[in-house]
Amino acid sequence: MKKDIQIPEVSDVFMAVVKEYNPEFQCNDWNVYIINNKLVDLEMIMIISKGYDDENGLETSTMRHKVEKLQAKSFAKVELLMGDVLKISNSFNVSFFEGSQLYDKKYVFDKGALKESSLRTIPLLKKRGILVK
Numbered sequence: 864m865k866k867d868i869q870i871p872e873v874s875d876v877f878m879a880v881v882k883e884y885n886p887e888f889q890c891n892d893w894n895v896y897i898i899n900n901k902l903v904d905l906e907m908i909m910i911i912s913k914g915y916d917d918e919n920g921l922e923t924s925t926m927r928h929k930v931e932k933l934q935a936k937s938f939a940k941v942e943l944l945m946g947d948v949l950k951i952s953n954s955f956n957v958s959f960f961e962g963s964q965l966y967d968k969k970y971v972f973d974k975g976a977l978k979e980s981s982l983r984t985i986p987l988l989k990k991r992g993i994l995v996k
Contacts, residue, residue: 873968875900878955879985880944880977881992893944893977897933897957898987898994905933908959910941916951916974923948933959938988949977970995 877898885892895912899905908930914923930939944953952974958967972995982991
């Protein structure tokens with residue numbers, strides 16, 4: 864039964880959008896990272912992302928990403944955000960295994976949140992970005 868399924872609360876796993884220089888194209892890009900601030904590794908991480916603006920009826924394609932293993936106190940780049948997507952809300956549904964336990968959490972960067980004035984240093988990344996807990 865659905866009510867018998869227990870999915871524990873996620874802690875110490877974050878999503879961040881970071882503005883960083885891309886030397887290949889000589890421009891600044893906005894990249895999405897998943898951060899594992901736990902003392903244990905995460906396995907079989909599935910990330911489903913989507914941009915949307917309910918007010919204007921805008922919606923992006925759904926993107927799916929997989930990270931086999933994310934070591935403790937580490938991070939992985941997930942995707943590049945294009946300029947138009949920065950202006951709308953962006954959600955990331957993240958599912959992963961910690962040991963044999965399944966975890967699931969939705970992270971949302973609200974419309975208007977991805978802007979220069981919101982950038983802060985993210986300790987584990989040592990880069991400036993916007994963090995969602």
